Amino acid sequence: MSWKIWSLKKSPWVFHVNTGACNNCDIEIVNLLTPKFDVERFGIKLVGSPRHADALLVTGVVTRQAAPRLQEVYRQTSKPCVVFAIGACACDKGIFHNGYHVVGPVDKIIKEIDPNAIIAYVPGCPPKPEAMISGVVKALSTL
């Protein structure tokens, strides 16, 4: 195991990307930082720039406006970068599957520019904070 993977597993820094979500998964992600769940004690930290991020937390169906911007954010991250598709919309477009302005899901858009991208799925509408923590732990243990 390279030192980079070792440090990524030790303390993943995450960047949060909303690509057309309804705010629900987003407030549950912010909930992770607050006293009840407090993921910072595991070294998981939300950062303000994709260039600092080891993982992307992507929520929402990818709308036409968001798709090129999501790809740009993914390009800016340092690799390896784990992409978490959080919520039913990000996993398979959910209830918006027949929307005319929806081009997602997330894995399709990311794999257009990087076919070998590591993508983890956390389903739920919205997934409970416990499910998100469990998803992050499972994804990191496969690296």
Place this chain on the structure above:
Amino acid sequence: MKKIVKKPVIAVGPFHPLQEEMEFFQLTVDGEIVTDIDMRLSYNHRGIEKISESLQFDQVPFLISRICGICSASHPLAYVQAAEEIADIKPPERALYVRTIINELERIHSHILWVGLAGHFIGYDTVFMWAWKYREPVLDLLEEITGNRNNYGNVKIGGCREDIPNEIKPRILKELDEIEKKMDMLTKAVLDDPVLHARLKGVGILSKADAIKYAVVGPTARGSGVDIDVRRDDPYAVYSDLDWNVITQPEGDVFAKAVVRLLETFESIKMVRQALKKLPDGPVTIEVKEIPPGEAVGHVEAPRGETFHYVRSDGGNRPVRHKVRAPSYVNVPSFKASCIGEKIADVTITLAAVDPCYSCTERVAAVDSRSNVIHDYENLLRLSREKTEKIKEGKK
């Protein structure tokens, strides 16, 4: 020769750490003072109105509770009220009480959420952590009643999906006492804090005249002294049977909006208590056979202001037209009045003060990139008809 001076522009967005959603602000600055603001929204446009027209009447509430995750009880309620008006259905009384309780619990958690985020935006993370800690019991109550922490999907045409079991009523009352005690402490701490006074008082003032001019709604309007509230002005559910007050503040700055929201949580707690005491026995749902042709409007006071749904039916099992106007859509343009003349450091909290929910504001505009013409509804209709004519002539 006259030298052209270009004013510096600060771009905020679409992805930036301040707010969760995608939005784009262009701040034209003169030194540290913002002289103009331009905004671009609708990155989140998902085409909900169109999807709604492809779903059946009783499937629509589950879609539109996902317009916005935080107002996920208000949007379906407005839609359901419109549909019930078309079909002339009177839901059972217990269902009306359950709707009121869910909506007020939602308002409590939404307002506490905003107070926390406002603290976070001005760099006062203690308030953020406190507020979000005290919000958790409300989410637990909602999960116990409806089965989900955020997207409740509890209203349906003709009543409610889930009842409030009589066994958990004492537990809800006990939790409410706890929440009220904690909120009392938080409110006193926030309203007496000299740092918050210095950061929020006199910042981002939206005068009463501007509030009326931009037609803002909800706590944003009430913080500017405009006394409007759908729950009192056009009562729905059981609000007319409950004893509560509309909170207004005359100042119009960010602090006034914070005061309005904090005091409204107490009014909501009061309302939930009364509604639980009066909760009548009986079923929570009645059977609905069909929605006859017709059109109707439903409006509900969401945590951010009045949300407005228009539904038209042609007697089939799907709405022919469903129009949504969410509160943030009218609150967001008031930045033109409140942000100009502020310092850049104060703009962040002024932008957050209306509790903007950009996923509600999504609209679409077709712009011709060559001529920069924005196509409106009539224009698009004309283009479509012209194309049909062309095809017809070509076939001849």
